[in-house]
Amino acid sequence: xxxxxxxxxxxxxxxxxxxxxxxxxxxxxxxxxxxxxxxxxxxxxxxxxxxxxxxxxxxxxxxxxxxxxxxxxxxxxxxxxxxxxxxxxxxxxxxxxxxxxxxxxxxxxxxxxxxxxxxxxxxxxxxxxxxxxxxxxxxxxxxxxxxxxxxxxxxxxxxxxxxxxxxxxxxxxxxxxxxxxxxxxxxxxxxxxxxxxxxxxxxxxxxxxxxxxxxxxxxxxxxxxxxxxxxxxxxxxxxxxxxxxxxxxxxxxxxxxxxxxxxxxxxxxxxxxxxxxxxxxxxxxxxxxxxxxxxxxxxxxxxxxxxxxxxxxxxxxxxxxxxxxxxxxxxxxxx
Amino acid sequence: xxxxxxxxxxxxxxxxxxxxxxxxxxxxxxxxxxxxxxxxxxxxxxxxxxxxxxxxxxxxxxxxxxxxxxxxxxxxxxxxxxxxxxxxxxxxxxxxxxxxxxxxxxxxxxxxxxxxxxxxxxxxxxxxxxxxxxxxxxxxxxxxxxxxxxxxxxxxxxxxxxxxxxxxxxxxxxxxxxxxxxxxxxxxxxxxxxxxxxxxxxxxxxxxxxxxxxxxxxxxxxxxxxxxxxxxxxxxxxxxxxxxxxxxxxxxxxxxxxxxxxxxxxxxxxxxxxxxxxxxxxxxxxxxxxxxxxxxxxxxxxxxxxxxxxxxxxxxxxxxxxxxxxxxxxxxxxx
Numbered sequence: 209x210x211x212x213x214x215x216x217x218x219x220x221x222x223x224x225x226x227x228x229x230x231x232x233x234x235x236x237x238x239x240x241x242x243x244x245x246x247x248x249x250x251x252x253x254x255x256x257x258x259x260x261x262x263x264x265x266x267x268x269x270x271x272x273x274x275x276x277x278x279x280x281x282x283x284x285x286x287x288x289x290x291x292x293x294x295x296x297x298x299x300x301x302x303x304x305x306x307x308x309x310x311x312x313x314x315x316x317x318x319x320x321x322x323x324x325x326x327x328x329x330x331x332x333x334x335x336x337x338x339x340x341x342x343x344x345x346x347x348x349x350x351x352x353x354x355x356x357x358x359x360x361x362x363x364x365x366x367x368x369x370x371x372x373x374x375x376x377x378x379x380x381x382x383x384x385x386x387x388x389x390x391x392x393x394x395x396x397x398x399x400x401x402x403x404x405x406x407x408x409x410x411x412x413x414x415x416x417x418x419x420x421x422x423x424x425x426x427x428x429x430x431x432x433x434x435x436x437x438x439x440x441x442x443x444x445x446x447x448x449x450x451x452x453x454x455x456x457x458x459x460x461x462x463x464x465x466x467x468x469x470x471x472x473x474x475x476x477x478x479x480x481x482x483x484x485x486x487x488x489x490x491x492x493x494x495x496x497x498x499x500x501x502x503x504x505x506x507x508x509x510x511x512x513x514x515x516x517x518x519x520x521x522x523x524x525x526x527x528x529x530x531x532x533x534x535x536x537x538x539x540x541x542x543x
Numbered sequence: 544x545x546x547x548x549x550x551x552x553x554x555x556x557x558x559x560x561x562x563x564x565x566x567x568x569x570x571x572x573x574x575x576x577x578x579x580x581x582x583x584x585x586x587x588x589x590x591x592x593x594x595x596x597x598x599x600x601x602x603x604x605x606x607x608x609x610x611x612x613x614x615x616x617x618x619x620x621x622x623x624x625x626x627x628x629x630x631x632x633x634x635x636x637x638x639x640x641x642x643x644x645x646x647x648x649x650x651x652x653x654x655x656x657x658x659x660x661x662x663x664x665x666x667x668x669x670x671x672x673x674x675x676x677x678x679x680x681x682x683x684x685x686x687x688x689x690x691x692x693x694x695x696x697x698x699x700x701x702x703x704x705x706x707x708x709x710x711x712x713x714x715x716x717x718x719x720x721x722x723x724x725x726x727x728x729x730x731x732x733x734x735x736x737x738x739x740x741x742x743x744x745x746x747x748x749x750x751x752x753x754x755x756x757x758x759x760x761x762x763x764x765x766x767x768x769x770x771x772x773x774x775x776x777x778x779x780x781x782x783x784x785x786x787x788x789x790x791x792x793x794x795x796x797x798x799x800x801x802x803x804x805x806x807x808x809x810x811x812x813x814x815x816x817x818x819x820x821x822x823x824x825x826x827x828x829x830x831x832x833x834x835x836x837x838x839x840x841x842x843x844x845x846x847x848x849x850x851x852x853x854x855x856x857x858x859x860x861x862x863x864x865x866x867x868x869x870x871x872x873x874x875x876x877x878x
Contacts, residue, residue, distance in 0.1 A: 268779075268809050431804050444603075450807040463802040469766050470798075472785040472816025474603050479814045481807030 210248075212237040213517050214277045214307030217262055224458045224528060225262070230278070230521040237309035245291050245317070247300060247310050249284035250543030252517070253331040254524045254536040255365075256429075259457040268483060278306040278520075283320060283330045285543045294319070299543070301330045306520055308540050325502060327543060332365045332535030333509040334499060336484055340451060341369035341427075342494045343487040346377070348449040348480050349425040353378025356419045358438055361429030362403065363390035365509075365535035366451060369498075370427045371400045372507050379425075382418045384411060384434055386530045393533060398508055411437035422446070430455045432465065439471045448479035458528060510534030545583075547572040548852050549612045549642030552597050559793045559863060560597070565613070565856040572644035580626050580652070582635060582645050584619035585878030587852070588666040589859045589871040590700075591764075594792040603818060613641040613855075618655060618665045620878045629654070634878070636665045641855055643875050660837060662878060667700045667870030668844040669834060671819055675786060676704035676762075677829045678822040681712070683784040683815050684760040688713025691754045693773055696764030697738065698725030700844075700870035701786060704833075705762045706735045707842050714760075717753045719746060719769055721865045728868060733843055746772035757781070765790045767800065774806045783814035793863060845869030 211234055218231040240246045260267050261279050272279055282304035289296050291314025300317040304310035320330045332338060344366075351357060357374035361367040362383025371381035371394060383394045384404045391403035402418035404411055411434055415423070422443035428435050431453030442448070456463045471477060487494075501507035512532035514523035520538045527536045546569055553566040575581045595602050596614050607614055617639035624631050626649025635652040639645035655665045667673060679701075686692060692709035696702040697718025706716035706729060717737045718729045726738035737753035739746055746769055750758070757778035763770050766788030777783070791798045806812060822829075836842035847867035849858035855873045862871045 428804070431802065435804065450804050453802075453805050453808065456802060456805060463805075464799055465802045467766065467788075467791060467798040467800045468803070469763070469770065469785050469814075469816070470788050470791060472814060473788065473818065474816070476816050476818065476821060477814075478816075479804075479807060479812075481804070481809070481811050481813075483808065483811065486811060 209236040209239065210309055211235070212307055212309040214305065215517060215520050216277055217272050217274055220264055220274070221262060223460045225259070225521070225525055227521050227525070229262070232518055238311050240288050240290050240311050243291050243315075244311050244313050245286045245289040245294050247282075247284045247302070247304060247312060247317070248287050248543065249282040249304055249308055249310060249540045251284075251328045251331055251537045251539055252282040252304070252306055252520065253280050253336070254520060254527055254538060255280065255337070256452055256454045256457065256527065258524065259528060279303060280306050281331055281336055282310065283327045284541070289314070291315075299327060301335060306517065308517055324499060328511055328513070328535070328537050328539075329502070329509065331537055332511060333369055333502060333507060334495060337365035337535060338369050338498050339487070339491055339494055340484040341366045341373055342498060343484060343490065344449040344451050344482055345370050345373050345425070345427055347487060347490070348482045349427060349447040351377055351379050351425050355424035356380045356382060356421060357425045357427065358382045358384065358415070358419060358423040358441075359427040359429070360384045360434050360438070361452065361454060362394050362400065363533050364429060367427070367429050368394060368398060368509065368534055369507065372398055375399065376501060376506060382415070382423070390533055393510065406434050412440065415441045425449070427451060428453070432456055432463070436466050436468070439468050442471065442475050442477055444475050446475060446477050448477060450479055450481040454528065512536045514538045516540070544571040544574065545644055546570070547642055547644040549640065550852060550855050551612055552607050552609050555599055555609070556597060558795045560594070560856070560860055562856050562860070564597070567853055573646050575623050575625050575646050578626050578650075579646050579648050580621045580624040580629050582617075582619045582637070582639060582647060582652070583622050583878065584617040584639055584643055584645060584875045586619075586663040586666055586872045586874055587617040587639070587641055587855065588615050588671070589849075589855060589862055589873060590615065590672070591787055591789045591792065591862065593859065594863060614638060615641050616666055616671055617645065618662045619876070624649070626650075634662060636670060641852065643852055659834060663846055663848070663870070663872050663874075664837070664844065666872055667846060668704055668837060668842060669830060672700035672870060673704050673833050674822070674826055674829055675819040676701045676708055677833060678819060678825065679784040679786050679817055680705050680708050680760070680762055682822060682825070683817045684762060684782040686712055686714050686760050690759035691715045691717060691756060692760045692762065693717045693719065693750070693754060693758040693776075694762040694764070695719045695769050695773070696787065696789060697729050697735065698868050699764060702762070702764050703729060703733060703844065703869055704842065707733055710734065711836060711841060715754075717750070717758070719773075725868055728845065741769050747775065750776045760784070762786060763788070767791055767798070771801050771803070774803050777806065777810050777812055779810050781810060781812050783812060785814055785816040789863065847871045849873045851875070
C-alpha cells in the first residue's frame with residue numbers, strides 16, 4: 209500500500225490555532241474492507257467550521273479527539289474499490305479527512321464529473337460551501353426580487369456565492385469583506401452592487417450608502433462587530449440566515465457584545481441558524497441549478513490553493529485570519 | 544362638558560421613569576365631532592411597551608411628545624356618540640390614552656360585553672396582552688403537544704396567559720418570574736409545571752431541573768440575563784418568540800451581554816420578533832377561543848389595580864420594577 213500522510217490534532221487550540229496544534233503522521237494506507245474503497249485525494253478542503261470541531265466545546269457534531277485525523281471534505285480518484293457502486297478511476301468527493309489516501313464506504317461518496325468543472329470546484333461552489341449559500345439564502349432567509357441582500361464574509365467560498373445567487377434571483381447584493389482586493393473582486397468580477405471593506409470603512413455608515421433602503425435579508429458568516437453594525441439597518445420583516453460566526457471562533461472568553469434582541473421586536477426580524485446538512489434532501493436539485501449557472505458563467509468562483517498536505521495547517525490558520533480569497537483548498541496530487 | 548383629567552409626558556425619562564416625568568392636567572372634555580364618541584374610561588391599561596413610547600428612541604411607533612397624553616388602551620362607557628356604529632351606553636375598548644374622558648372615532652372602538660367578563664379583563668386576558676400571548680405562542684413560536692415551553696415574565700399579563708395556553712395545547716409550561724408570590728401563583732392556581740424564581744435561583748441550574756429535556760419554545764418578555772440563561776437550554780429546532788425585553792427598557796447605555804448568535808447555528812434556532820398588531824386579522828378568532836377558556840375557568844388571570852388616574856405614573860413605575868402580579872390596570876370610574 210502507498211504511504212498515507214495525514215494531519216492529526218496534536219493539541220486543542222486555545223484562541224487562534226498554532227502550527228504546533230497539528231502534527232503530520234505517515235503510515236501505509238489501509239486496505240479497503242468490504243463495501244469500501246481507497247481514494248487518493250486530489251484536493252482537500254479547509255473550512256471555518258473545522259475550528260469548532262477541533263475545540264472541545266459541545267456543538268452540533270462530535271469533536272476531533274487528540275491524535276485523530278482532522279475532519280474535512282476532499283475530492284479525488286478511486287484507486288481500489290470493494291464497493292459495487294464505485295469503480296476504480298471514478299472521481300468522488302466525501303468526508304475523507306485531512307489525508308492523502310482515505311478509506312470510505314461507497315455509500316458515503318458522491319461521484320463528480322471532472323469534465324464539467326475542475327475537481328477543486330466540488331469542494332467549493334459545487335460542494336458544501338455552494339450548497340450552504342444556496343439553501344441558506346433561498347430556503348432559510350428567503351428572498352424576493354427587488355430585495356436587498358447583505359452578506360458578510362462576502363469574498364469567502366460561501367459569501368461569494370451568496371451575493372451572486374442573490375443577483376440571479378433579482379436581488380441587490382451588498383457584500384462586506386476585509387481589504388481592497390476582496391472588495392474589488394466581489395464588486396468587479398462578481399458584480400455585487402456594492403462592497404464594504406470592514407477593515408477600512410465604518411460598516412454602518414457605508415451601509416447607509418450601499419443599502420439606502422435598508423437590508424431585507426442578511427446572510428451572516430462572521431458575527432461580531434460586523435453583524436452588530438448590520439442589525440440597525442435591517443428592515444421590517446427582514447430575515448437573518450445565521451451560517452457562521454468566524455469572528456468569534458477563536459474567542460477564549462465567552463464573547464460579549466451589544467444586545468440585539470430588541471431589534472427583533474422593532475423590526476419583526478426572523479433569524480434562523482442552519483447547517484447545510486439540514487437540506488440534504490435538496491442537494492441534487494440545488495447542485496443541478498448551480499452547475500448550470502457555473503457552466504453558463506453566471507456563477508463565478510475563485511480559489512486560494514495551498515500545495516501539499518504539510519501546508520494545510522498554515523492554510524487553515526491563514527483562512528481564520530481572512531488571508532484567503534474565495535475557497536481555500538489544499539492540493540495533494542494531480543489525481 | 545365634564546372635566547377631563549389626563550396624564551401628559553412632562554419630561555423624557557432617563558433610566559427608570561420618575562413621577563416628575565409625568566404631569567396631571569385638567570381641562571373640560573372635548574365635544575365629539577362627526578363620527579366620534581365621548582367615552583368615560585372605567586379602567587386604563589399600564590403596559591411595558593409604554594416605556595418605549597415615552598423614550599425618544601426610534602421604534603415601531605411614534606414617540607409621545609412632551610405635553611402629549613400618554614398612549615394606552617382603556618375600557619369604558621360611551622356617554623355621547625355621533626358614530627352610527629356606537630350607541631350611548633355601549634361598553635367599548637380602544638386606544639384612549641391615559642385620561643378619564645376620551646374622544647374616539649367609532650371605527651377605532653371595539654364593543655365589549657360586561658356580562659361575559661369584568662370590564663378590566665378586556666385590557667388583559669381578553670385584550671392586547673391576551674392576544675399577544677395567543678398569537679406569539681401559537682403563531683410565532685408554534686408549539687406541538689409534548690413540547691416544553693418556557694416563558695419569562697411569567698406572572699405578568701402576557702406571560703401568565705402564555706403558560707396556560709401552552710398547557711391547553713398539550714405542552715409542558717415552565718415560567719420564570721421574580722419572587723415567591725409570583726412563582727406560587729403560576730405553579731399553584733395557574734398550574735404551570737414549574738416556576739423558577741430568578742431573584743432567588745440560578746436560572747440555568749433551575750432550568751436543568753425544570754426542563755430536563757430542554758426547551759422547545761421560549762417566549763421572551765424580559766431579555767437580559769434571564770434570556771442569556773435560557774439560550775443554552777434551547778433544543779435543536781427550537782423557536783424563540785421575542786415579545787418584550789423589559790429588563791432593558793430603562794437602560795441608559797446601549798445594553799451589552801453575551802453574544803447569542805452562535806447558539807442559533809448549533810441548535811438551528813429560529814427567533815422571531817413580533818408585535819400583536821401584526822395579527823389583527825386573527826384577533827376575532829383568538830378572542831373567541833380565549834373567551835371560551837376564560838368562561839370555562841381554563842384560562843385564569845389576576846389583576847393589580849391602582850385607583851385613580853393620579854396614581855397611574857406610580858403604577859407604571861412599579862410595573863417596570865416588577866411590582867405587579869398579573870395585569871396592571873388603573874381604575875378610573877365605576878362606568
